[in-house]
Amino acid sequence: MCGIVGLFLKNEALQPELGRLTGLMLHEMVGRGPDSAGFAIYETPVTATKISCLSLTGSTDWLALARQLTQAIEAPVDVHEIEDHAILHTTGDGALARNRIIEVAPDVTVLSVGHAIELYKGIGDPDAIATRFGLAQRAGRHAIAHTRMATESAVVIAGSHPFSTGADTCLVHNGSLSNHNRLRQSLRRRGETFQTENDSEVAAGYLAWRMREGDSLEAAIERALHDLDGFYTLAIGTRDGFAVVRDAIACKPAIIAETEDWVAMSSEFRAIARLPGVANADIWEPKPATVYAWSHAA
Amino acid sequence: MTTKPIDLDSAFLSLREVNAALQAATSGAFRVLNPGGEHALACGLDAAIEVTIDGHAGYYCGGMNKHASITVSGNAGTGCAENIMSGAVRVRGDVSQSLAATGHGGLVVVEGSASARAGISMKGVDIVVGGDVGHMSAFMAQAGHLVVLGDAGTDLGDSIYEAEIFVRGAVASLGADCEEKPLDEEHKAVLDLLLQRAGFNVDPAAFRRYGSARRLYHFSVDHMGEY
Numbered sequence: 001m002c003g004i005v006g007l008f009l010k011n012e013a014l015q016p017e018l019g020r021l022t023g024l025m026l027h028e029m030v031g032r033g034p035d036s037a038g039f040a041i042y043e044t045p046v047t048a049t050k051i052s053c054l055s056l057t058g059s060t061d062w063l064a065l066a067r068q069l070t071q072a073i074e075a076p077v078d079v080h081e082i083e084d085h086a087i088l089h090t091t092g093d094g095a096l097a098r099n100r101i102i103e104v105a106p107d108v109t110v111l112s113v114g115h116a117i118e119l120y121k122g123i124g125d126p127d128a129i130a131t132r133f134g135l136a137q138r139a140g141r142h143a144i145a146h147t148r149m150a151t152e153s154a155v156v157i158a159g160s161h162p163f164s165t166g167a168d169t170c171l172v173h174n175g176s177l178s179n180h181n182r183l184r185q186s187l188r189r190r191g192e193t194f195q196t197e198n199d200s201e202v203a204a205g206y207l208a209w210r211m212r213e214g215d216s217l218e219a220a221i222e223r224a225l226h227d228l229d230g231f232y233t234l235a236i237g238t239r240d241g242f243a244v245v246r247d248a249i250a251c252k253p254a255i256i257a258e259t260e261d262w263v264a265m266s267s268e269f270r271a272i273a274r275l276p277g278v279a280n281a282d283i284w285e286p287k288p289a290t291v292y293a294w295s296h297a298a
Numbered sequence: 299m300t301t302k303p304i305d306l307d308s309a310f311l312s313l314r315e316v317n318a319a320l321q322a323a324t325s326g327a328f329r330v331l332n333p334g335g336e337h338a339l340a341c342g343l344d345a346a347i348e349v350t351i352d353g354h355a356g357y358y359c360g361g362m363n364k365h366a367s368i369t370v371s372g373n374a375g376t377g378c379a380e381n382i383m384s385g386a387v388r389v390r391g392d393v394s395q396s397l398a399a400t401g402h403g404g405l406v407v408v409e410g411s412a413s414a415r416a417g418i419s420m421k422g423v424d425i426v427v428g429g430d431v432g433h434m435s436a437f438m439a440q441a442g443h444l445v446v447l448g449d450a451g452t453d454l455g456d457s458i459y460e461a462e463i464f465v466r467g468a469v470a471s472l473g474a475d476c477e478e479k480p481l482d483e484e485h486k487a488v489l490d491l492l493l494q495r496a497g498f499n500v501d502p503a504a505f506r507r508y509g510s511a512r513r514l515y516h517f518s519v520d521h522m523g524e525y
Contacts, residue, residue: 250395250413250414250432250433253375253376253394253395255375255394268335268356268357268375269335269354269356269373269375270334270335270336270337270356271335272335273334273335273354274334283354283373283391283392284392285392285394285395285413287432288414288432288433
């Protein structure tokens with residue numbers, strides 16, 4: 001099972017509402033995934049790099065980690081602690097910082113790195129997770145979120161979505177990949193670092209690798225349709241955009257709705273049913289092996 | 299006879315209360331307001347009542363229907379009219395995958411389009427789709443009719459048994475053991491009646507007919523000894 005939602009705001013006036021609306025959508029998907037949840041909020045890009053981190057022990061000394069990082073990347077690192085997460089802000093090299101954290105802090109998972117993205121995840125009731133991290137109060141330009149029903153691995157935070165491996169890129173996945181082990185090996189040889197054994201993280205890593213090689217988001221997804229073997233509906237967030245794709249068999253559900261003000265996708269219509277202006281939305285089911293993408297960039 | 303329908307408002311009633319009221323009714327007309335994409339709306343009805351769902355429905359709307367006539371004014375999700383036995387289900391918008399899956403009888407009309415696997419394993423239901431149908435439609439279809447006014451996706455009628463398919467638009471590809479067959483006068487008459495019942499005023503002669511080529515392994519007399 002699992003539920004996924006994505007909301008892309010076309011109307012800037014709605015930006016203060018992004019978190020609240022995403023929370024409404026997430027709530028409707030609790031039945032599809034009561035075990036765990038996570039969400040990525042994309043704000044207007046800032047100059048500093050934001051690094052979203054999760055403490056696996058809940059007792060990470062963030063200030064000590066920040067001091068270590070400051071030395072390693074030769075740039076100041078600020079800490080914003082929220083529950084068992086910390087958002088680190090730095091003007092230094094984000095990718096270098098990510099690798100350094102993975103190297104020196106085994107009790108920390110780096111959830112995302114970028115100028116727009118912040119990423120939060122947890123295990124347990126999705127509504128409680130949204131409340132814990134103040135989702136409803138968050139403003140931004142687009143968001144994706146996931147509710148998980150664990151079927152092939154334990155209910156552990158490593159299995160919670162979204163997954164991000166590249167700058168400002170993340171995805172949520174409903175389905176399962178069958179060639180993720182071999183793909184992970186080949187991506188590792190190409191310099192990607194993975195923090196879990198989860199199949200969805202491999203899909204995120206694959207897209208990050210393609211975009212680092214110069215592919216546009218659409219081109220990277222087109223190639224993924226060829227290289228990812230398995231069942232999937234994916235919602236993908238990037239710095240400026242949002243995309244949806246389903247595999248060629250399209251067993252995993254997806255629905256998209258669009259108005260003048262927003263584009264929303266979800267596993268089921270009921271997650272979209274409470275958005276403002278939905279009565280006049282264009283509503284359709286994305287076709288198999290077809291990329292749907294939107295961007296804030298002109 | 300025009301009687302004002304009884305309104306059941308999902309904004310105030312739970313899904314179970316709505317369904318219990320519909321399942322208890324033996325006659326009359328009902329309207330479900332604010333359906334909000336809820337699943338299993340108007341399932342398991344067993345009387346000749348009229349139900350209008352005023353909005354979008356979730357999964358399995360009108361499932362297992364007997365005798366009742368159900369209309370969805372918006373879209374419906376996966377498995378609409380699943381295992382329908384008799385009566386009618388009409389959707390004014392689009393439907394998701396597995397429309398009328400395993401349906402035994404009755405009439406299912408979609409005024410918009412249906413996605414993948416429409417009529418999968420159908421066992422006697424008549425399905426008329428005003429728009430397109432997705433890939434693998436009428437997969438293993440055993441009996442009944444699938445009529446498509448628009449186009450059909452890939453692998454139409456894969457492993458079909460004795461159901462009949464009529465498509466007016468383009469067929470992306472036929473599935474295993476499905477072939478085009480002649481559209482004779484007797485078939486046009488059957489099709490004409492289906493189109494009339496569904497409320498579509500179109501020419502039956504514009505359709506092509508598809509069905510089983512009966513060449514799959516289990517149809518071959520050479521394999522009799524294996525059973």
